[in-house]
Amino acid sequence: MLNLFNRKVRFSFLLVAIIAFIIQNSMGDIHVARAADNVINAQDFGVKANSNTSQSKEIQNALEYFYDRGMEGTVYFPKGTYLVDESIRLYAGVSLNGDGMGKTIFKKTGSKSQYVVGNPILRNNSDRLDVKLSNLTIDADRANREARGESQVGGIIMEVAVSHFTLDRVEICDTTIGALLRRTRDSEITNSRFDRNNGHAIATGHESFPAGEFRNVKITNNQITNSGGGSGINLSRATYTTVTGNQIINKTHQSDGYAGIRIPNNGANNTVNNNVIENYPRGIFVLTGATGNNVYGNTVKNASLQGLLVQSDGNTFTDNEFIQTNSSLNPEAIIRLADANNNKIIGNEMTTYSGFSNIGIRVTDSNSNEIKDNITDTTGKSVSIEGGRNNVNTGNRNR
Numbered sequence: 001m002l003n004l005f006n007r008k009v010r011f012s013f014l015l016v017a018i019i020a021f022i023i024q025n026s027m028g029d030i031h032v033a034r035a036a037d038n039v040i041n042a043q044d045f046g047v048k049a050n051s052n053t054s055q056s057k058e059i060q061n062a063l064e065y066f067y068d069r070g071m072e073g074t075v076y077f078p079k080g081t082y083l084v085d086e087s088i089r090l091y092a093g094v095s096l097n098g099d100g101m102g103k104t105i106f107k108k109t110g111s112k113s114q115y116v117v118g119n120p121i122l123r124n125n126s127d128r129l130d131v132k133l134s135n136l137t138i139d140a141d142r143a144n145r146e147a148r149g150e151s152q153v154g155g156i157i158m159e160v161a162v163s164h165f166t167l168d169r170v171e172i173c174d175t176t177i178g179a180l181l182r183r184t185r186d187s188e189i190t191n192s193r194f195d196r197n198n199g200h201a202i203a204t205g206h207e208s209f210p211a212g213e214f215r216n217v218k219i220t221n222n223q224i225t226n227s228g229g230g231s232g233i234n235l236s237r238a239t240y241t242t243v244t245g246n247q248i249i250n251k252t253h254q255s256d257g258y259a260g261i262r263i264p265n266n267g268a269n270n271t272v273n274n275n276v277i278e279n280y281p282r283g284i285f286v287l288t289g290a291t292g293n294n295v296y297g298n299t300v301k302n303a304s305l306q307g308l309l310v311q312s313d314g315n316t317f318t319d320n321e322f323i324q325t326n327s328s329l330n331p332e333a334i335i336r337l338a339d340a341n342n343n344k345i346i347g348n349e350m351t352t353y354s355g356f357s358n359i360g361i362r363v364t365d366s367n368s369n370e371i372k373d374n375i376t377d378t379t380g381k382s383v384s385i386e387g388g389r390n391n392v393n394t395g396n397r398n399r
Helices: 002-027 030-037 056-068 142-147
Strands: 039-041 073-076 080-084 088-091 094-097 104-108 117-121 128-139 156-175 179-190 193-197 202-204 214-220 223-225 242-244 247-249 259-263 271-273 276-278 282-286 294-296 299-301 306-310 316-318 321-324 333-338 344-346 349-352 359-364 370-372 383-386 392-394
Touching (some): 039 056, 056 073, 056 094, 088 094, 117 128, 259 276, 282 299, 333 349
Parallel strands (some): 080 104, 094 128, 117 156, 214 242, 223 247, 242 271, 259 282, 276 299, 282 306, 294 316, 299 321, 316 344, 344 370, 359 383
């Protein structure tokens, strides 16, 4: 019986080995996948933290290590400040990881007008990047460069088509534009912080590219603070993108007409929900052909122009909260539709300061909108429909 048991055990081990061999062969170059667990220390390649000289070339040499071998891996950057005078170019399959935001810092130096992180290097004409940036700060040193009369630059720019890019626990600060991702898809920006940007914190698309070149991206749980201009998140030409759980908060109002979240240039079929937007000229702005967007459950605090401005067709805005408690601000309406058709404005709620007398919901030259079951809060007109036809105004009430 014991011999029979031992034979069964040996047979079981042999069967497992055969199955493992079959699985490995079916997967092809399995060593590439396993190499994703590989980590090298950038300082082993001559990269120096806290040096007074640029480390751009040394950083590129470290990133090339895995790329040149056809492998995936991660380059680890210990805490410290790494000066760069030329853009860091990411390599397909090569991730960067630091010791944390504010600890591992890539900082712009020199006179070249280049973003801190620039267009990546891809492989075999593929758009697949497979890169994760995590636990580090990208500092464009904008304010100091302006004071010295030097060019001011952004944090990250990607103008080529890329997919499978992850930004996680990354701080991008003191920039013009924080992250300019023209043609990114199937990617994620999460748990990151954008501070003191003088343009859009996160910007997508471009008029040179068709709608949908930026698509299927998750922008979640980020903090956008202390903006000097532009929108917190600007979804130009973006499609099928989810923007949720972001805190987009200014201490003071900027002087332009941008919004916490803005969808221009045919941005379509995006989901914008559960974000908090505070102290922007406009909370949410949907314009210029944007359609099919679903905007719900957001909180907009203290807009100076409008809490929501819609200049496009076929979007849905439900269960958003508008809080207007700063009596020094005088928005002409909390919700505003202008030349906007076939939109649904349903179940939104307003809370305003005592004596607020401007229009709650104002609709001009717009057709076939459904304005239903909203709660306004004004001593002025609750809902004003001026021109247009076939608009539905029902179930709305004023506090």
